[in-house]
Amino acid sequence: MTTSSVSKGCFVFKPSSKRKKRALDAEDYFTNGSEDYETSKERFQLCQALWENMRAETEKVQDELSKKMLDSVLEFVRKSSASFLSREEDWASRMRASEIPTAALVLGVNVPDHDMTFQSLSDRLQQTVTPFVVSVQAKECAALKHLLQKFLQRLMGLSVTVDEEEEEAGAELPQRRVHCSLSALCDWYRTVCQKPSGISPGKKRSSSAMEFPPRPPVILIFKDLEAFSSCVLQDFILICSQYTQQLPLLFIFGIATSPCTIQRTLPHSVTSLLCIELFQSLPCTQHLATVIDKLVLTPQQPFKPSGKVLQVLVGLFLYHDFSVRNFIKGLQLSLLEHFHSQPLSVLCRKKEEAVERAQKLSHQEVERIRQLPSFMRFVEKQEPEEQVQLLTSDDHVKEVCQKLLEDLRRYHKNFYPILRCLHVLTSSLPKYPLGKQMRELHVSCLERNVWETEEYESALQLLRMLAKDELVAALQKCVEILKPGKTKNMRDALQQLGTLTARFQQPDSSADPPAAEGSTEGKEDDSAPGQGLQKKTDLFHLQKTLLEMKESRRSKKKSPFELLRNETVEYIDSLVKMHLATPESQPLYEVYYYTSSGTLRRHLNATPRTSIQTALSHPYCYLQNEALKNEAGAISSSAPDLCIVYKLHLECGRLINLYDWLEAYSTVVTAAKGDDPDSGEKGKISEVRHARFIRAVSELEFLGFVKSTKQKTDHVARLTWGGC
């Protein structure tokens, strides 16, 4: 920019405010990189709507799951706050050492998930029991004074001071500095409690203080007890215990591992000041199962992750973090990716809307549909005239598309109930051939046709041997599952299973014969060894009789119960074969299913070291420069200096001589330029090259591959394994 000034100096140029660039929001990012620009807006909105729906669903689920534990905590708080009031009267409670009531919440190792639980806990406490709820985290409380400061600050809403820093005096205590001590807190508490309508300056919620009982307890939540340093906690509890008479304090500990940590971090002299009660949350695997049940295993949600994607997400959960929140985030990411990368996802919505939208498909979109592998397979199966129609007429494709979408919808409506039935039937079998959890069965059903697997065969074998009561119980559960089903197939299946169960229960005549037969069989068995014993010298005869026995048993007429059981299993088998085909077999499945598990894994389970190594050894992957492409093991001189230096260092041992390294580097770099006169003359290394080398080495040091060492002069130490 230029100025009209003649002198030198600094000039300020204000940017013209009108041209201010609008910050890009999520939608712009979505549409920018997206495949199909026109529909991207529509897809983004669809995606947002679906996500909102899913989020609401998960929140509901989580509220329900934690409700029981939260209710019992609330009950505990109420009870102990009542005991504060009755403290003076009773002889026993006067004699007792004044303990601080403490609820220990064991929440599982997925610490980030706890935030939500604590949030809803403190909300509910504030609504029902007391306005004074404070939660603290370990990272804010490195020392006792920080803990005290945070506690008082959040409770009183005043800016209290630690080291007598300047503070704006509160309206009530203008002449006194408020110190960060519990006695100040007691004073404050007394004033607040004396005049319940009293509104202390910083407190917003005190307007509702009227509704609470007199002397509401002060609740302090330690979100992550393990991370607190033990001496901070000890001192804090000691201080608090001196004020129990004036201040009805109550602690809530959030524990990630096991309640033993309390005893490990705090000595007996301190735990004896606490009155600890234990509350346990549901195990996180159960939590996950419920979330999957509500979000994935339901025809209500149009978006479906494929088997591979689910495996990635569940794997992350089970192997790495146990965090339900991360699982939901992963689901959100796959949703976003699906709508971002699949232009046809405009059809991924509720049935009526989808059919309606299918009528308005543009030519380009119809072309896209034609290119879908599943649609191509579908076309191949049609009659030749139909094929021609499908490939030429857009309108016809739209018609067919609507029909297919409806089919797919129906497929889902049948798929999930039958899946649940199969799970109910097989989850109690010994050794769980089809998996103990529903998600395992679900994944294997998504991956391939489940009836083609060996596990399925063995599961059916086991089903054929099930006892009557177990089978009937399972069948009754299946009937329960199928009841809400609305499609014709489901109603048929319901009826059929209903009659089967009825037949199992109905005549005892059908159940009695097998029992009688079983007893006769037992008699035969009893006699058979007896015979064997008589002729024990003759091995040949023994073998013969055994074979005969086997033969006779096989040919034995089956009892009515066994016949019925076989019939039932056959029927279930037929149901499975009819409804549990893989989604890939359904045309247009790409619209609903997100399949690229690789992308998801890259995003969610990053491998920083592998990517750095790839970047260094194969710069083409990132730079996309053609000159770098054709190299197998050789070191190309056109590669960035850093890559050359990296490759050279791979050939060295633990200690690398810098001068040798420089020489090698110089050789590689000059090799490209052919006969460079400079290097040919003196074998000297130009200063520029030297500087480039040093820069590359320091970059490598920054990346953590080498470090300077004092063991040998002019050497650096290698930090990675390998070496030649």
Place this chain on the structure above:
Amino acid sequence: MSVQLQHPGYAEERLRLAAARLPCRETQAGALLSLLGEPEQYSYPSIFIYGHRATGKSHVTQTLLKELEMPHVVVSCVECVSAGLLFEQVLLSFFGSSSSELLPRSPSLSDFVRVYRQLCAQVPATQTRYIVLDRAELLRDMDSNLLPGFLRLQELVGDNVTVILLSEIVWDKFRPNTGCFEPLLLLFPNYSKVELQQILSQDSHPSYSPELYSAYINILLGVFYSVCRDLRELRHLAALNFSKFCEPLETGEAKEKDTHKLWRNIEPHLKRAMQTVYLREVSSVQWEQQQAEEREVGAVRGLSAHDHVELPYYSKFLLIAAYLASYNPARTDRRFFLKHHGKIKKTNFLKKHEKTSNHLLGPKPFPLDRLLAIFYSVVDSRVAPTASVFSQISSLVTLQLLSQVSHDDQLDSPKYKCAVSLDFIRAVARTVGFDILRYLYDFL
């Protein structure tokens, strides 16, 4: 009992009142009183009182000072997160509410002395002023000049002031390197069984006779005296179990005289209390509920019964690897994790000090590299070195299952220790089907 509190400087009546409130501490109270001297006289600059928890140190000191109406201030050092708070409390109680405003921000000891002198010149002491510092051992962790300064405060401010330090630790552990003014030492010994009995019997229940309560205390001490001599704790236990003791009396099964019957009723109950509520395995509220509902004691499981921890799959293996790295000598890794390691004899392979059990010596620190190397050879599938594997290590540290030995700032090859017990790791290893004993050098 025999020694009556007597001092010419104080009113007879008050002394008697104070003595009544100090059962079994007459000797100590007398000694303290004679150290304090008459109100107007200068007293010894600093007195150090020590003794176990609940031996009446604070109680005796405070009762004397309060009953005899001497100007004093009691400051608990735990509460004083900064020295400023301490100074302020002292000034506030001696010179009124406006005095602390003279102190600058984050005052030092010399600021305090200056302000004290200034105020003291306006309001000179007519009687000895006493500053009682409870839990004085924490003074050692504050500024290094604080403790020596307080010990000779009288000299520094030139006022009639005496500092009384109360602590559970002996004076030898206080003495700073630079030397200081030696305070007078006063030991409060533990209460004997008889004394405990006498003190505890004083809080008898209003609706029962003192004799009955005294008998109850006798039984209680018979059970608990061997494990607990803490007066406060004993009083707490007595209150918790008294209702159970009175049960036969309520129902009419026994009279107050049937001591044996009452003993038979309460004794097993107290034994159970020793294992549960005394150790705070079961909270006192739960204990009372149990008594009220006559449930089996096993109904409420204690805290240490829940020691099972659910961990993600790789975290389990990381923990196993950490345990192996902590308890196996590094040189044995070849033997455990290499396929063709050859035979290594235990005896001549190791140096002498390594022959003692590593489990007796406790966990040893190990670098991150070694942890990962063992992890990769222990875990049965191929694991990509993803970011989440590394983040699991740090979450294990926050869960206190591992502990970081090196400083937080050290990014280059941090060192860890495994902080879990053998039982714990065996339970973890069992869930993943890993026979950890085969990999532990101590169990070969």
